Amino acid sequence: MKAKLLLTLFLSFSLSVFSQDHKEKRDQIKALKVSFLTTELNLTSDESAKFWPVYNNYEEKEYQIRHDKMRSIIKKIDQAGNTLTEKDANAYLTQLQEAEEELLALRKKMVTELKPIIGAVKVIKMQKAEFDFKRKLLSKYRDKKK
Template sequence: MKISSIIALLFLLISFNSQAQSDKMKEKREQIKSMKIEFLTTELDLSQSEADKFWPIYTAFEDKEFELKHSKSRTLIKKYNESKDKMTEKEASLLLNQMDKNEEELFLLRKKFAANLKGVIPPSKIILLKKLEEDFNRKLLAQYRNKGQQRKD
């Protein structure tokens, strides 16, 4: 077998492996999303009318928040990690400005989200939603930790 054939085969195997990992991550994210929807639906006790208006707003918000938190933030962190040892102060300042802009976008997104919800559910449920999201994240983290401890045993 020629070296070029071996290299092509390796690239093919690597691409399949990375695609499988990507699909697995998407599947895991969808699974968590479903768990969260079930949790919030139960705990928020939305009427049918509230739910019909709430979920499209919430889903759009979550998708945009995920993009800002993960895609943009990871890009900035990657940029920092690639050049941290040779980064000039000017480059660091530009990167810091980009990070600040990303945080500001997140803040404005959350503010717009709350404003959009005000006409859909009462303010008490908006506050409860914020608490429930934190509760869900803690619950998810606890499950993850417990899974890790079980594997060690």
């Protein structure tokens, strides 16, 4: 239940952020994230040249899964509202779980590809930096709403 709530909150946040000039906002956030990760990881020029193509490919595929697959499922759930049947709910849960498994497999693949490029220590730093970036982004978003 907690995971579903977090997923719903994340998707709601994503939809509201991206509904206004979707591409422009996405590009702004991406630029901020690139800058943040570059600073946090302190990549050499050689590491950077190899890191960013792998990372950007991962991000694009993650975006497609979250926004093409998961968003359409959430939209169907919202449209069903109180008329959602147990059968439909089970089907939607299965679809969401499959999308989450696809995201996990994608993440594992990225880590496997990045370890030889930047090493395990920087992969861990990258994961922490991603978490910190998301936390700062959400904090900034909350501050704007006040």
